[in-house]
Every structure is written in structure tokens, then in C-alpha cells.
Amino acid sequence: MKAIIVRPPEKGFEKKDVQIQEEGIKIRILENGICGTDREIVNGQLFAANAPEGYSFMALGHEAIGEVMEDGGDFRKGDLVMPVNRRGCGKCLNCLLGRPDFCETGEFVEAGIKGMHGFMREYIYDSPEFLVRVPPDIRNTAIMAQPLSDLEKSLEEIFSVQGRLYWKCRDGTYGCRRALVIGTGAIGILFSLLLKSRGFDVTVSNIRDPAEHEARIFEETGVTYFNSSNGYSSLGNKDAFDLIVEASGSDASILPSLLSLLKNNAVLGLFGFMRSGSAVLKNTDIQNLVYKSISVVGLINGQKPHFEVAMRDLVQWKHIWPETSRSLITRTIPIDKIDEFPGLMNKKTPLEIKTKISWV
Ligand code: BGC
Ligand code: ZN
Ligand code: ZN
Numbered sequence: 001m002k003a004i005i006v007r008p009p010e011k012g013f014e015k016k017d018v019q020i021q022e023e024g025i026k027i028r029i030l031e032n033g034i035c036g037t038d039r040e041i042v043n044g045q046l047f048a049a050n051a052p053e054g055y056s057f058m059a060l061g062h063e064a065i066g067e068v069m070e071d072g073g074d075f076r077k078g079d080l081v082m083p084v085n086r087r088g089c090g091k092c093l094n095c096l097l098g099r100p101d102f103c104e105t106g107e108f109v110e111a112g113i114k115g116m117h118g119f120m121r122e123y124i125y126d127s128p129e130f131l132v133r134v135p136p137d138i139r140n141t142a143i144m145a146q147p148l149s150d151l152e153k154s155l156e157e158i159f160s161v162q163g164r165l166y167w168k169c170r171d172g173t174y175g176c177r178r179a180l181v182i183g184t185g186a187i188g189i190l191f192s193l194l195l196k197s198r199g200f201d202v203t204v205s206n207i208r209d210p211a212e213h214e215a216r217i218f219e220e221t222g223v224t225y226f227n228s229s230n231g232y233s234s235l236g237n238k239d240a241f242d243l244i245v246e247a248s249g250s251d252a253s254i255l256p257s258l259l260s261l262l263k264n265n266a267v268l269g270l271f272g273f274m275r276s277g278s279a280v281l282k283n284t285d286i287q288n289l290v291y292k293s294i295s296v297v298g299l300i301n302g303q304k305p306h307f308e309v310a311m312r313d314l315v316q317w318k319h320i321w322p323e324t325s326r327s328l329i330t331r332t333i334p335i336d337k338i339d340e341f342p343g344l345m346n347k348k349t350p351l352e353i354k355t356k357i358s359w360v
Contacts, residue, residue, distance in 0.1 A: 001018065001019075001121055001123060002015065002016070002121065003015070003016060003017075003018045003120060003121035003122070004059065004061065004120035004357075005059055005060065007051065007056060008046070008049035009049065010044065011042065011044035012042065013042050013060060013345050015339075018057065018059070018121070020055075020117050022124065022125045022126070024072070024128075025073075025075065025126065025127075025128060026069040026070055027066035027068055027069060027081060027123060027124050027126060028066055028122070028359075029064055029065075029066045029119060029121060029123055029359050030065050030358065030359055030360050031065050032061045032063055032064050032143075032356065032359075033144070033147070033354055033355070033356055034344070034345065034356070035147060036185070036187075037062070037113060038061065039346055039347065041060065041112075042346055045275075048113070048114050049113060050115055052115050058116075058118065059112060059118045059119070059121045060118045061111070061112040061119040062085035062111045063085075063143050064120075065082055065134055065142055066083070066123070066124065067079070067080060067081075069123070073127075073128025073129070073131075074128060075131060080135075080136055081133060082131070082132045082134055082142065082143075082146065082307060083124065083126050083130055083132075084303065085111045085112070085119075086109070086111075087109050087111075087130065089107035089108050089109075100301075101153055101300065120357065132311065134311065135311055135315055138311070138315050138325075140329060141314050142311065143329070143354065143356055144190065144310075144314060144354060145307055145310040147186055147187060147190060148190050148302075148314065149302030149303070150299075150302045151191050151194050151299075151310075152306035152310050152313070153299075153300075154269060154302075155198065157299060158267055158269055158297065161295050161297055162267065165293075167242075174198060174200045177242040177243065178200070178203070178241045178242050178243075178263075179195045179201065179242065180235075180261065181205070181244075181245045181247055182205055182228075182245065182272075183246070183248025183249070184204060184210065185247070185348070186328075186352075187247040187271060188204055188206070188247040188248060189214070191271070192218075193317065193324070195245075196221050197313060197320075200243070201224075202222075202224065203223070203224040203225070203226050203235075203241075204224070204226070205226040205227070205232075206227070207227070207228050207229040213327050213330075213351065217323075220321050220324050221321050221324055232257050233257075240261055241261050241263060241266060242263055242266050243267050244267075244269070245271055246258065246271060249274055250272065251277035252278050252279045253279055253280075254277075254279075256280065256285055259289065260285075264292045265292065265293050266295075267297060268294065268295070268297070269297055270297070270298050270299060328353050329354050329356060330351060330354060331354075331356070332355075333355065333358070335357055338357065
């Protein structure tokens, strides 16, 4: 079958006919999303990337929508599904209980990333256990459920950290809680929408003015935009935040300025992989963390329950934010045309939110 393959740690990718042995029900892949992680692998920057045991290559891709080709489990021929991308180590209790996002051994595998073939290929075989139903109503945006699943899990984790105090507002909502999301890539935008849909007061930032389609998204959804090209100091103390999510993968030197924007009992969630730099924390910065009971938490990888909530959120967003939902997919490229887009697998185009590859 045709597949997009990589050979980590080598750079580059190939579109090639390959043979892959796997078990489960047959699923025809309809489309894939391209994510920053795929590009890091293609650029040879993701050190964790490695081919599955017994193979000299790995099929790329962890965002996929497919069509079930034969009945299996609760699925019937023709159903639309999305495969879950991280699978357990088979040893630790978290993995055995369906939560490899908290794998204790670190021996989990991830489709198209680490030790497991990914989904950028004509078809896969998979167990119904790892398939999530895609509501046909959101066929166009459903690919976003994979990255959104990571964020649903992240938010669940943030709520669980904040279970340490009374975090709701007097009216029982989160409307008085201010969240700042750093970055306007697919993750920054999805995180802003997710927090907004849970009732938070959301500001999103980038070091430039918003592009037109981004501005329309923030207007429709009621998210405030902040241009942080001159730093965050103009946001000042009075505007301090209850939650900051780093979703840009920016330079690590940003950390002290983010910490200084946090209120008492706030959370700093780190989602983006910071690719450069280092952070110097003064003793007073650290004293502040203690005095203010601030939590810093690493956020990664959603599992099947999070994919399911992500699908439901996308259905809801289609109704409450129709224009935003339509503009999340910025480009769809047929698989036979990918050679006409040099750099497609290396770099995000400036205005990209999500680029999809279609196989049909
Ligand atoms: C995926 C996550 C995964 C992470 C680390 C992201 O691109 O969406 O599910 O855990 O990469 O490999
Ligand atoms: Zn990804
Ligand atoms: Zn494990």
C-alpha cells in the first residue's frame, strides 16, 4: 500500500509502497492532519522518534479519519472512525487501565512518532478498542479531535490540580477566572476555544497582530487577543492570570515573565515543546511560587475518553461558532499532489491552522 514513511533519525520522508503486518479490522484512511510533531520528525529534530521493532522505516502520521471496511466490535462497515495514537507499554498499571498518557515505564508507543506505524497510508488494521466514532456531522473538522484530545486531557489535569481549592466563581461558573494562552497555532487556537467553551475569560497572545481569519475567530468566540511583541509587562499585575498555558513552543527564556503574571493559586500549564533557550529563575521568583501556591504542570497526550469529549465539543462548536468551525481547516491537499507543495512536511505556512492530506 502507498504510505508516507520516515526513517528516524534521518531527515526527510518518502511516499512509497510498503508492507506492514498488523492485526485488527480493516480501515480505509480518508484523511490525515499534519501536526508540528510530524514536521519535527521529518526535520530530524524529534529525538524520541524511532521506527517500530523489526522495521527500517515508520509510516508517519498520528491524526487520521478512516472508514471501517468490515464489521468489528461495535463498529459496522462504513462507520467513520479515528484511531487513538498512543498505546500502552503492557507493563505498568496506568497503561493496563487504558491511561498510557501516564505510562510509568516510558515504554509506551505512539503511532507515527515512537515505535508504532502511523496512519499516513491507504489503510490500517486496528482493534476496535482503539477506535473512536466520528459523528458524520463534523466530517470536515473531526481531524481536530486528535490534537483537541490532548487538550481535553490537559484541562482535566488542570481541573484536577485545582481540585485543591475552591476554584469556581460565586455564580458557580469559571467566568471570573482569567486564562492566558500563549500561541496561535492549531493548539493555541483550540486551547482558547476549549477554555472559552468551559466559561473562562480567555486572552490569547502571539508576537504579532492577528491575521484576518484569526481575528474573525477571536471575535466570534469572544476571545481577547494580545500582541506580546513588547513582552507581557503591559498586561500588568492588575490583569494577572489564574491560568497560563504555554502552547507556542517558544524560547524557554519566556518562563520568568509568565510566572510573574500568575495570581495566587494559579496554574502554569506547559504544553508546547520549548525548542530553544534556557530559563533563569531568581530565588525571589521561586519564593513567589511557594508564597502564591502556584502549580506548574506538564501537559501531554489525550486518551480515548478525551477523544470522545473532543468529538462532542467539535459538534457543539459547529453550532455555536459556525464561522470559526469552518475556518479551522485552512488547506486540504490530495495525496497525489503533495509533491507540488515543497516544504509541506517541513514547515507550517504562516497562516495555517490545520492542513489535511486527503486519500480519496
Ligand atoms: C500528539 C500527542 C503526543 C505528542 C508527543 C503530539 O503531536 O498529538 O498525542 O503524545 O505529540 O509525542
Ligand atoms: Zn500531534
Ligand atoms: Zn506504561
